[in-house]
Amino acid sequence: xxxxxHIQQEFSRLLTAAVINGSFxxxxxxxxxxxxxxxxxxxxxxxxxDVVKRLSTIRATSLAEFASQxxxx
Numbered sequence: 805x806x807x808x809x810h811i812q813q814e815f816s817r818l819l820t821a822a823v824i825n826g827s828f829x830x831x832x833x834x835x836x837x838x839x840x841x842x843x844x845x846x847x848x849x850x851x852x853x854d855v856v857k858r859l860s861t862i863r864a865t866s867l868a869e870f871a872s873q874x875x876x877x
């Protein structure tokens with residue numbers, strides 16, 4: 805499995821968690837780094853510190869906007 809495929813899988817898990825849970829979605833929009841580091845439903849997001857740091861710079865007001873910016877990571 806390539807590193808890129810793994811990251812895409814984790815991005816998918818992250819967005820799925822945000823879609824199904826409004827509290828997590830808001831946390832992700834308010835403070836992406838903290839939300840990602842905290843995980844969701846007892847599950848961790850397996851992303852390297854460099855990726856989390858880049859995701860932490862996203863500033864979005866909607867999940868669609870977040871996902872759009874995430875594709876540039």
